[in-house]
Amino acid sequence: MSTFVKFTIDGIVCMSEEGKQLVEAAAENGVFIPTLCNYPGIPPKGSCRICTVLIGGRPATACTTKVVEGMEVKNNVPELEEFRKAVVEILFAEGNHLCPSCEKSGFCELQALAYRYKMMVPEFPYMFPKREVEAWHPKILKDHNRCILCKRCIRGIFNSEGKPIFDFGKRGDKIVINIDPDTSKDISDELVQKSMDICPVGAILKKEKGFDVPIGKRRYDLAPIGSEVEK
Amino acid sequence: MGNTVNNVIKKYNGDETRLMDMLMDIQSELGYLSDWTIEQISRALDIPKVSVEQTVSFYHFFTKEPRGKYTIYLNTSVLAVFCGRDNVAKAFEEAAGCKFGTVSKDGLIGLFDTACIGMSDQEPAAIINEEVFTCLTPEKARELVAGMKAGKTVDELKGNKYGDGQNANPLVRSMVRNNIMKKGEVVFADYTPGSGIKKAVSMSSNEIIQLVKSAYVRGRGGAGFPTGMKWEVAKKAPGDVKYIFCNADEGEPGTFKDRVIITEFPYLVFEGMAVAGYAVGARHGILYLRNEYRYLRKYLEDVLERMREESLLGTFICGKQGFNFDIKIQFGAGAYVCGEESALIESAEGKRGEPRDRPPFPVEKGYLQKPTVVNNVETLCSVVRILLNGSDWYNKLGTKESKGTKVISVSGDCKKPGIYEIEWGFSVNDIIKMVEASDVQAVQVGGPSGSCIAPNEFSRMLSYEDLATGGSLIIIGKKRDLLKDVVLNFTEFFRDESCGSCVPCRALSGMSKVMIERIIGGQGTAKDVEAFNKWQSIMKKNRCGLGQTALNPIVTTIKNFPEAYKNSIKAKDDRFCPAFDLEKAVADYEAATSEAR
Numbered sequence: 108m109s110t111f112v113k114f115t116i117d118g119i120v121c122m123s124e125e126g127k128q129l130v131e132a133a134a135e136n137g138v139f140i141p142t143l144c145n146y147p148g149i150p151p152k153g154s155c156r157i158c159t160v161l162i163g164g165r166p167a168t169a170c171t172t173k174v175v176e177g178m179e180v181k182n183n184v185p186e187l188e189e190f191r192k193a194v195v196e197i198l199f200a201e202g203n204h205l206c207p208s209c210e211k212s213g214f215c216e217l218q219a220l221a222y223r224y225k226m227m228v229p230e231f232p233y234m235f236p237k238r239e240v241e242a243w244h245p246k247i248l249k250d251h252n253r254c255i256l257c258k259r260c261i262r263g264i265f266n267s268e269g270k271p272i273f274d275f276g277k278r279g280d281k282i283v284i285n286i287d288p289d290t291s292k293d294i295s296d297e298l299v300q301k302s303m304d305i306c307p308v309g310a311i312l313k314k315e316k317g318f319d320v321p322i323g324k325r326r327y328d329l330a331p332i333g334s335e336v337e338k
Numbered sequence: 339m340g341n342t343v344n345n346v347i348k349k350y351n352g353d354e355t356r357l358m359d360m361l362m363d364i365q366s367e368l369g370y371l372s373d374w375t376i377e378q379i380s381r382a383l384d385i386p387k388v389s390v391e392q393t394v395s396f397y398h399f400f401t402k403e404p405r406g407k408y409t410i411y412l413n414t415s416v417l418a419v420f421c422g423r424d425n426v427a428k429a430f431e432e433a434a435g436c437k438f439g440t441v442s443k444d445g446l447i448g449l450f451d452t453a454c455i456g457m458s459d460q461e462p463a464a465i466i467n468e469e470v471f472t473c474l475t476p477e478k479a480r481e482l483v484a485g486m487k488a489g490k491t492v493d494e495l496k497g498n499k500y501g502d503g504q505n506a507n508p509l510v511r512s513m514v515r516n517n518i519m520k521k522g523e524v525v526f527a528d529y530t531p532g533s534g535i536k537k538a539v540s541m542s543s544n545e546i547i548q549l550v551k552s553a554y555v556r557g558r559g560g561a562g563f564p565t566g567m568k569w570e571v572a573k574k575a576p577g578d579v580k581y582i583f584c585n586a587d588e589g590e591p592g593t594f595k596d597r598v599i600i601t602e603f604p605y606l607v608f609e610g611m612a613v614a615g616y617a618v619g620a621r622h623g624i625l626y627l628r629n630e631y632r633y634l635r636k637y638l639e640d641v642l643e644r645m646r647e648e649s650l651l652g653t654f655i656c657g658k659q660g661f662n663f664d665i666k667i668q669f670g671a672g673a674y675v676c677g678e679e680s681a682l683i684e685s686a687e688g689k690r691g692e693p694r695d696r697p698p699f700p701v702e703k704g705y706l707q708k709p710t711v712v713n714n715v716e717t718l719c720s721v722v723r724i725l726l727n728g729s730d731w732y733n734k735l736g737t738k739e740s741k742g743t744k745v746i747s748v749s750g751d752c753k754k755p756g757i758y759e760i761e762w763g764f765s766v767n768d769i770i771k772m773v774e775a776s777d778v779q780a781v782q783v784g785g786p787s788g789s790c791i792a793p794n795e796f797s798r799m800l801s802y803e804d805l806a807t808g809g810s811l812i813i814i815g816k817k818r819d820l821l822k823d824v825v826l827n828f829t830e831f832f833r834d835e836s837c838g839s840c841v842p843c844r845a846l847s848g849m850s851k852v853m854i855e856r857i858i859g860g861q862g863t864a865k866d867v868e869a870f871n872k873w874q875s876i877m878k879k880n881r882c883g884l885g886q887t888a889l890n891p892i893v894t895t896i897k898n899f900p901e902a903y904k905n906s907i908k909a910k911d912d913r914f915c916p917a918f919d920l921e922k923a924v925a926d927y928e929a930a931t932s933e934a935r
Contacts, residue, residue, distance in 0.1 A: 151695070152695065152839075153695045153881060154839045154840055154841070154881070155840075155841050156840055156841055156842060156879050156880065156881075157841075159879045166878070166879045168695070168881075171695040186875075190875070190876060190879060193842075193872075193876050194841055194842065194876075197841060197842065197845045197846065197849075197876075198841060198845070200845070200849070201841075201844075201845040201848075201849075230869070231845075231846075231849055232849050232852050232853060234845075234848065234849065234852070255841070256838065256839075256841075256844070258839075270385075270386055271386055271388070271389065272386075272388075273388065274386065274388035274389050274391070274392045275392045275396075275690060275838070276388070276391055276392060276395045277395045277396065277838070278395075278396050278673070278690070278835075278836065278837050278838045279833060279834055279835065279836040279837070279838045279844060279847070279848075280833060280836070280838065280844055280845070280847070280848040281838075282837075282838030282844065285388045285391060285392075286388070287386040287387055287388040287389075288387065289380075289386060289387060290386045290388075
């Protein structure tokens with residue numbers, strides 16, 4: 108039987124199962140902690156840093172933190188909100204994100220977070236990197252311009268033999284996510300769809316399928332990100 | 339070719355956690371790791387090609403294309419540049435007939451840049467087919483290329499003038515010099531091989547841990563975590579299989595102390611690992627040695643072999659029931675971030691060197707998910723000495739919070755660069771005097787990830803309580819352009835060495851380079867300079883030490899040398915958008931219209 112523990116977020120007393128991921132535990136208590144690289148059901152990696160909270164005054168990623176009794180969490184404080192906005196802006200300036208022409212517009216978590224943090228013009232220098240649109244795969248289109256290297260596809264997509272389909276290549280600002288030609292050879296339509304859904308942005312697309320929900324009716328057109336938690 | 343791949347994989351029993359070793363062996367046979375080779379490895383190990391590729395493409399010294407019969411990796415560090423690296427590079431390019439980053443048309447010579455290779459006191463230096471060439475000049479560069487064209491072997495190119503001490507050992511035969519300028523009581527004192535382990539077996543594991551705790555040894559890699567406490571946690575961690583790692587991946591530009599310690603006192607280091615194994619209850623030790631020091635491989639393997647013969651390694655060490663310990667050497671393949679302990683562990687498991695989230699800490703779940711102790715080279719040496727001389731002796735050295743001695747690597751604008759073992763508590767001024775430096779503009783303490791300090795702070799004390807350092811001091815003379823020669827170089831270093839996982843580190847280290855170049859080019863604004871302080875607070879939220887400190891070269895110089903920045907942005911500050919370069923913006927148009935004309 109699981110033990111329930113008490114902890115606080117910004118002074119508000121919360122309850123959750125001991126050892127539960129802080130992002131999930133917060134959501135259960137109506138507190139939204141933004142995430143990008145985190146995805147329910149796959150092991151967290153703490154790489155986008157946007158879910159950073161302060162625990163006992165020290166920064167820690169909420170996706171890799173487990174709840175314990177008496178934990179004191181700071182979440183909705185100016186220092187962190189500024190940081191989160193900066194992470195979103197950095198991602199926009201780092202890649203080539205052209206929302207109006209993107210298939211995932213309205214479903215994109217990066218775009219939705221940019222609205223949440225009221226991003227206007229990023230104060231970081233646009234890098235305009237030269238990146239590829241990889242289209243050799245019969246079923247998957249990989250647009251590296253949009254990839255935010257969150258690793259969700261690497262950590263969450265495996266073929267029927269349990270082998271990964273995606274993995275990192277290179278390092279630093281040249282880092283890229285590659286598709287394995289062998290393990291992805293007989294990829295099912297469902298798995299392609301899952302890959303597209305798991306991608307927070309429009310970097311993985313299912314070929315031969317474009318805009319199937321009209322503008323105005325897409326997920327974040329209907330309700331802004333976080334509203335599913337903050338009731 | 340297929341045979342090579344299969345033989346190597348067989349040698350490592352098809353164990354995919356040994357991928358680093360496999361790739362190194364295959365590359366040294368075939369010269370490079372082609373797509374075809376990667377496919378063979380992928381099939382033989384039954385892992386996806388992308389997974390092999392993620393390791394291959396992460397490390398600087400692995401290559402998918404041929405890099406020439408002779409591959410010249412010329413160091414690009416600040417110290418190399420101080421010593422005339424650019425002219426040497428030019429001479430190499432002219433003689434070889436190709437640019438850096440490429441291979442000559444006949445496939446004979448490849449020229450490549452590489453980050454600090456741990457030879458900061460004998461720059462410019464290069465690695466040519468795993469051998470180190472120091473104190474290069476344009477003249478020597480031309481000679482080397484002529485020798486290559488005449489078909490000389492690397493051994494012949496090296497000549498027969500060897501460095502001091504064990505650098506002249508028949509198994510090393512390297513021109514590298516130790517430059518030990520000051521010996522201290524802890525690391526560079528006389529040592530009888532075997533004495534550390536012999537002393538250890540007369541004690542219980544708990545006694546050793548208590549002794550190390552009472553001596554208050556702190557990790558010498560820079561973080562300063564108490565060693566005894568680390569061992570105690572690892573000993574208490576559940577599980578039968580535990581590992582001891584010695585972190586010899588010193589990649590911080592300007593640091594070369596571990597190279598000298600390992601060259602002269604390999605017994606001391608290996609015995610330190612064995613003592614740690616005895617104390618913690620681990621049977622396996624791994625020396626993670628940076629690839630740049632591969633020229634020491636045969637020599638170190640030989641020392642390990644002799645230790646086995648002398649019953650200092652193996653089973654029933656020194657006849658002690660239950661004391662079984664052996665050591666293997668794991669080479670890195672060129673990645674600064676692997677000096678971070680969890681990235682080092684990932685690398686030793688055959689993966690890209692991406693730091694792990696903590697908790698769990700390596701002492702709980704480390705190498706292959708087993709409890710693992712990672713200690714610095716110098717830390718392990720200190721422990722052996724404490725075993726032999728006692729904690730009271732050790733506690734008399736140093737300051738209140740920082741016991742013992744510190745081995746520092748000094749390089750840059752001074753007359754006596756080299757290795758100094760000093761008691762903690764020396765001031766920067768003391769060291770400047772010792773190394774005979776004059777006209778000092780700044781001192782980079784602890785390498786690029788440390789801080790760049792101005793003369794008004796030279797009275798500060800090297801210690802954990804004041805100015806902590808992993809072991810490097812770079813003296814920057816007044817003749818240097820701080821922004822162009824130093825800050826820009828360090829900024830490029832961090833951009834190249836980021837693993838790319840955390841968003842702030844991956845993106846801001848590249849953006850910083852753009853901004854610094856803008857400032858150097860006279861197109862920066864005061865706002866650009868201020869932005870770095872905000873960026874620093876963003877970087878502090880990265881996962882590992884590399885990301886958290888990657889902006890230190892910029893923010894510490896903004897703080898300590900504000901005039902360097904003010905001078906660069908002066909007079910341009912009132913323009914509407916100084917970053918806008920009209921000539922550059924219309925360059926394409928100009929080119930097109932002039933062609934048309």
